[in-house]
Amino acid sequence: MIGSHVIGLSRLGFKRDIKITLEKCFISDKNEFHKLKDDLIEIxxxxxxxxxxxxxxxxxxYINVGDFSLYDHIxxxxxxxxxxxxxxxxxxxxKNYFNCARGDEANQPMEMKKWFNTNYHYIVPEYNIKTxxxxxxxxxxxxxLNFANIFKSKIKLIIIGPITLLKLGKIKDNILKNKLFLLPKLLExxxxxxxxxxxxNNNIKIIQIEEPVSILNLSKIWLENxxxxxxxxxxxxxxxxxxxYFDEINKNLINYLKDIKFYAVHVDLNNNQENYFMKINLKSKYISLGLVxxxxxxxxxxxxxxYIISKFNNRKIIISTSCxxxxxxxxxxxxNKNIKKIKYWISFGVQKIEEINIINKLYSDLNSGLFINKKFIKNIFFIKNKKKSKLIFFKxxxxxxxxxxxxxxxxxxxxNEDVHKNYFKKNFLTTNIGSFPQxxxxxxxxxxxxxNLIEKIFYEKLxxxxxxxxxxxxxxxxxxVLVHGEPERNDMVEYFAEIINGYAITKNGWVQSYGSRYVKPPIIYGDLFLKSYMTINWIKFSQKFIKKPLKGMLTGxxxxxxxxFIRNDQxxxxxxxxxxxxxxxxILKLERLGIKIIQIDEPAIREFLPIKKNKYNKYFNWSSKSFLLIYKNLKNTTQIHTHVCYxxxxxxxxxxDNLNVDVISIETARSNFDIIDSLKRYKRSVGLGVYDIHTNRKMSIDKAxxxxxxxxxxxxxxxxxINPDCGLKTRKWKDIDKSLINMVSIKPLLN
Ligand code: MET
Ligand SMILES: [Zn+2]
Incomplete structure (x- = not known):
């Protein structure tokens, strides 16, 4: 058998085992915390x-030590x-670890940011001259490590490398000019x-040092370091x-690393990158192939x-997950039954580890027993079965x-801008982003x-x-401009996914977003089409009750x-x-109903931005095209808004700009001068998110x-x-009452 490992494993437990205790810890006082801590460690x-x-x-x-975290690995x-x-x-x-993550009575928590192009958020390190x-x-x-001794297995120790730890951090004083100044002490x-x-622990046989920043553009000084x-x-x-992981290693970096004697270099083969990595020439003894x-x-x-492995036949290899x-x-x-029809096409974490085992055995011994061959044959069957399944393709x-x-x-x-102005003659129009307190x-x-505890008719009435x-x-x-408030939607994506054919919703498919917050992304498995209209019923009803304009609300x-989770076959x-x-x-149906303003939310538009700059244009091209297709046959008198969350x-x-929306609503409550600068180039209307809905503090009139x-x-x-900077679904009525009154009250002060 050749070597195998897993880059890291989920930390939630099988049924989100840790969530409740973790959240109790966040809000507990000193004494309670002391008691809870033991429970937490046991879990x-x-x-x-x-x-x-x-x-x-x-x-x-190898078994891993260092991939678990009670909040975030950074x-x-x-x-x-x-x-x-x-x-x-x-x-x-x-206790202080949680304080850093969540803030305490006196202090703001450390910042969070999206981990490369994933939906996971990491805590941003903070540095200053005295760090x-x-x-x-x-x-x-x-x-x-102590605990790992109960198994006598070989251990892989996992840490984040010094370069990534520095590069992802933020300087928090005016004295430190260059983070690299801190590098020697950090390295030591x-x-x-x-x-x-x-x-x-002398079972540690291998040390995984993660340097995901290796995929970014790096200046010469960073490369040398x-x-x-x-x-x-x-x-x-x-x-x-x-x-x-996540992308190709920066080409220049490869030159800098070529003489270093690593035991192994791990590469992510997720996006057909094998050809790139086949050619790179590093002195490492092994190459770790992120195949799964x-x-x-x-x-x-x-x-x-x-087949991919066979391309690396001149190298010594280890097999692993991509990330x-x-x-x-x-x-x-x-x-359970929700995804029954497609279950056999799917692998979650545990199954991915099984796959590494099968690949390993396959590679190591083609004639290994019937058991593995059976699994391989089954795999071939399901992959083929999916490729021509009637569940996927719709003529x-x-x-x-x-x-x-x-x-x-x-x-x-x-x-026709005049037409738009005629509907809404005033400056500084106020509106909301969509949801109201859930x-x-x-x-x-x-x-x-x-x-099924209540009938549909009764549900709709409520x-x-x-x-x-x-x-x-x-x-x-x-x-x-009013919104209906989205009370029928739990999560905006899940709501639409439930109605659209070709989407499946899991019961337990949770993935960590940050700390104890998890998301459950729906699965797109087949061609997508509508079973029925998605929002019309609610909008039609709402419109009857008001004379003021009502905004239709869709997700882009x-x-x-x-x-x-999306298809891998297109x-x-x-x-x-x-x-x-x-x-x-x-959208055409909404227009026919007389809805004059429609908002198409795109909070994820920035997350989709590729890591490599040379891929930006391709993304800009296909994403704007797909957006423009939504407006097909739409009258130019219907006003389009979009909302982004950062x-x-x-x-x-x-x-x-290329989305050609009339109004874009953005977050400005925590405004910095960057936005104001960016807006210089933007010629269309802007909805200023002056009310920060991410805290329960009242909106400040002066700051707005x-x-x-x-x-x-x-x-x-x-x-x-003028609007809040996102939907209000996580807030309480008592918080938003005053803030929305404040928000409207600033209008006369501006004119
Ligand atoms: C994450 S963006 C949310 C937009 C959505 N319309 C809402 O108000 O909740
Ligand atoms: Zn938002």
């Missing part, structure tokens, strides 16, 4: 134990080297840590597994994997796709209906009652894809176009006015709308 041990056992049962060469690594931000003091306790790295002798790794602490941990750091590390340690995709949910095509399995749900065997959809031509992309070139009552109505309440509230606040194709953009065709039908749109301002006045230097007042 963690159970999860670790199961994770190790799965690997052992599947004959994976935060763990910050604690490993004592880089706690000053405002949280120097304590390395678990004093040291090896934390009580780091979590130590305890986990990491070396000390590895030496100490290896002394502690990576070379120096790893030359030194590999001088001390002969068993370093240099680990990259850690980011999708499809069965590995074992035949294809075998950590935290991006994939835990175990398909927990699924009607395929025909529509084939017929799409240039004229179908409505560029909205001849928008009260316990609303959730119960939905879950009762789902569990939801309509909620809509009326939300509409009345907005009239009280004197909002100009990019978000529908990015927040789902490119993204084909799936996007299928969604756009559906949205087109819906302010950092420096790199995508051109893309947003200050920001709007700054923005007025770049955008005319008849192009400015």
């Amino acid at each position: 963690k041990k159970k999860i670790l134990y199961k994770n190790w056992l799965i690997k052992i049962l599947n004959q994976i060469t 935060l763990d690594n910050i604690f490993n080297v004592c880089a706690v931000p000053n405002r949280f003091g120097s304590s390395l306790s678990l 004093n790295f040291q090896y934390n002798k009580n780091c979590f790794l130590r305890k986990d 602490s990491i070396l000390r840590m590895i030496i100490n941990l290896c002394k502690l 990576i070379k120096n750091v790893y030359s030194l590390i590999c001088l001390y340690f002969k068993n370093i597994l240099f680990t990259t 995709n850690g980011r999708d949910i499809w069965k590995n095509d074992l035949e294809k994997s075998y 950590s399995l935290i991006h994939s749900p835990v175990d398909i065997s927990l699924e 009607k959809v395929q025909n529509k796709l084939r017929k799409i031509c240039f004229q179908d992309f409505n560029f909205r070139n001849n928008i 009260t316990r009552k609303i959730r119960k109505i939905r879950s009762d209906f789902k569990n 939801i309509k009652r909620e809509i009326i309440y939300i509409l009345k509230k907005q009239l009280d606040y004197r909002i100009d 194709p990019l978000t529908m894809i990015k927040w789902s 490119p993204f953009y084909i799936t996007a176009i299928q969604i756009s065709i559906i949205l087109n039908k819906e 302010s950092d749109f420096k790199n995508i301002i051109n893309l947003i 006015i200050y920001i709007i006045k700054l923005i007025l230097s770049n955008i005319k007042k008849d192009k400015i709308w």
